[in-house]
Amino acid sequence: MTTLHPALQTQNISRLPGSLQPFARKVMNLRSWAAIPERQRSQLDALKNEENLGLLPVIYANLDPSLIPFLDDIGTLSVSDPRIQNAMSTLRILRNVAAGPVFPRAASLDIWHRVWPWVEFLVWYADCALSSWEATPIFRPLAVISRVLAADPSTNLVITSTIDIIHVFATVWTSLMQAFSPSIEIGIQLESISAALYALTRATHRSSLSELLDACGGSPKTLLLALKQHISLAAAHPRSSHAQYMINSAAVLVSYLGTVSRETVRYLQSNGLIATFVSAMNIGDAVGLGSPARPSALPSVIQLMYPPPGYSWVIRALEAGLLEHIITWGERMGPTPVSEGVFVELFDKFLFRHLVYYPVIVTMKKLFARLESAARSEKFTRSGLYPRWHALKALVDARAVILEAWDAGGRPSFLPCHNLRCDQVGERHGFRRCSVCHNVVYCSRACQRNDWRDGHRSECQLFQAIQETSAAARFNYRERSFIRALLQADYQRLRISISMATVDFMAKKLNTPFCISFDYTSGAPVAADILPISSLKDSEPVAPHVGRIDRAGGRLVLHLLRIGRGGPNMIVVWPLRATTSEFQDGLKHIATQVAAGLDNSAAEALV
Numbered sequence: 001m002t003t004l005h006p007a008l009q010t011q012n013i014s015r016l017p018g019s020l021q022p023f024a025r026k027v028m029n030l031r032s033w034a035a036i037p038e039r040q041r042s043q044l045d046a047l048k049n050e051e052n053l054g055l056l057p058v059i060y061a062n063l064d065p066s067l068i069p070f071l072d073d074i075g076t077l078s079v080s081d082p083r084i085q086n087a088m089s090t091l092r093i094l095r096n097v098a099a100g101p102v103f104p105r106a107a108s109l110d111i112w113h114r115v116w117p118w119v120e121f122l123v124w125y126a127d128c129a130l131s132s133w134e135a136t137p138i139f140r141p142l143a144v145i146s147r148v149l150a151a152d153p154s155t156n157l158v159i160t161s162t163i164d165i166i167h168v169f170a171t172v173w174t175s176l177m178q179a180f181s182p183s184i185e186i187g188i189q190l191e192s193i194s195a196a197l198y199a200l201t202r203a204t205h206r207s208s209l210s211e212l213l214d215a216c217g218g219s220p221k222t223l224l225l226a227l228k229q230h231i232s233l234a235a236a237h238p239r240s241s242h243a244q245y246m247i248n249s250a251a252v253l254v255s256y257l258g259t260v261s262r263e264t265v266r267y268l269q270s271n272g273l274i275a276t277f278v279s280a281m282n283i284g285d286a287v288g289l290g291s292p293a294r295p296s297a298l299p300s301v302i303q304l305m306y307p308p309p310g311y312s313w314v315i316r317a318l319e320a321g322l323l324e325h326i327i328t329w330g331e332r333m334g335p336t337p338v339s340e341g342v343f344v345e346l347f348d349k350f351l352f353r354h355l356v357y358y359p360v361i362v363t364m365k366k367l368f369a370r371l372e373s374a375a376r377s378e379k380f381t382r383s384g385l386y387p388r389w390h391a392l393k394a395l396v397d398a399r400a401v402i403l404e405a406w407d408a409g410g411r412p413s414f415l416p417c418h419n420l421r422c423d424q425v426g427e428r429h430g431f432r433r434c435s436v437c438h439n440v441v442y443c444s445r446a447c448q449r450n451d452w453r454d455g456h457r458s459e460c461q462l463f464q465a466i467q468e469t470s471a472a473a474r475f476n477y478r479e480r481s482f483i484r485a486l487l488q489a490d491y492q493r494l495r496i497s498i499s500m501a502t503v504d505f506m507a508k509k510l511n512t513p514f515c516i517s518f519d520y521t522s523g524a525p526v527a528a529d530i531l532p533i534s535s536l537k538d539s540e541p542v543a544p545h546v547g548r549i550d551r552a553g554g555r556l557v558l559h560l561l562r563i564g565r566g567g568p569n570m571i572v573v574w575p576l577r578a579t580t581s582e583f584q585d586g587l588k589h590i591a592t593q594v595a596a597g598l599d600n601s602a603a604e605a606l607v
Helices: 010-015 018-030 038-045 049-062 082-098 105-129 132-149 153-161 165-178 186-204 209-215 220-235 241-260 262-270 273-279 298-305 310-319 322-333 342-351 358-370 386-408 445-465 477-493 495-508 543-552 582-595 600-606
Strands: 414-416 425-427 514-519 528-532 556-564 569-577
Touching (some): 010 018, 010 049, 018 038, 049 082, 105 165, 132 165, 153 186, 165 209, 165 220, 186 241, 209 220, 220 241, 220 262, 241 262, 262 273, 262 310, 273 298, 273 310, 298 310, 310 358, 322 358, 358 386, 358 477, 386 477, 445 543, 477 556, 477 569, 543 556, 543 569
């Protein structure tokens, strides 16, 4: 037989002040707080720290499941019923004891076995017979108690495995939010709401997404509305210490959803959850972090920007005021350098990396113009965030020049015919795409037949295998058109250095297939590298293009673009055609001379 934890045994009452011990024993024996005068009840309720641990045997006795009313009587029960009132008083006192710094965690499992039957009954009773307002005094201590007891690993395992736990705490969570009132102490309400969502999320990790959605109203829409209300309550009370926990508890649930259902997260993203989190950026997070300037909501915003297509979510965050908050954080942080952590992740993995998408550039340029005065404040220009801000603005300005030229040209979307014996270039709508691999286009049926005979017959299956990773599959035609304009602008800017690197490569590895790699995933000026195709990983989709390079005879150069799209980097293969091989033939001729002893300065002059 399992031994009851010593803290719950009768002799532990001796830890109470001597004058209160007889009253505590009376409550324990009669299973009723009403058995003693109000004055002594208040004195017992007011005990703190180690003294109130003597109440644990009394609490344990008063949560005897045999005291729970029969379910058949639920229709006739009143909230003033002595049994319900006694349970509510006991749970409220347990909440105070459990929240103390010396609460014996090892007693959690024994207490949970007494708490859960009452929780299940009270939540069912409140759901059937009470309004959200009437149920609040019942629900408020339940969430906090469960959070404290779950700090014990074995108890947490039991709690999260309990049948119907998700429905119980979903009811508690949503009811507490519905009954929120500014006339009641804000901190207590926020703490209870946060604890209820934590309890719900912990239980969700051992259940299915469908159970969570069912418990929260049956659809992603009702879950979204509840999360928005939860975050908005925190944002409305940024100075409350419990507002930080509110944001953290919502972040934990969003993080879980990201691991089990991309569709649900996409629904939350598309329907305003990012903007709701951004609205809570004014809540400083001092919990376990080195800097109080870091907001609780920022990791959640980053989490929501990870899934592809990341730039759509970046735009939503920007439009909701993300850049304004960066200025505020910088002014609070002061001159402390920022070299790692969540701010580096924000700039390097999202703001810099998504400046290959023209809608992001348009949005940022407009916002930088609007925030020009605020960004010149002395506090911000001296802050540790300003160097990254300055680099971001410089990159936006540079990309905006390319964007304006592309826009002035009518946002052209030209394509070359993939028949290597044809030099036709035209608008995309005038071309036909291969119906099998969807990777190559032709200006006419005749060109399609000729290229099939020349080699596409053997390449088509290879292209089909990489269909999902092709530029056509990953970007719409306007995005492809701008990225092509960006690539061409960078190629022209770097043409001499690329040509010299190509000559150097050819001189060392003549007739070795190569590609030109452009990295668009950082805030640094784009640089180009020459890489042998054989050095690329199998996961990088270049194999189908190798045969075309051989057939092109110097008129096709493979470009490898590293682009951010949500969290992970993405490799995009971008072949560019020339109408003649003269330029590549010239580089090869210079490379032959370099291999024979021509010095670099002479080679550069020839290039």
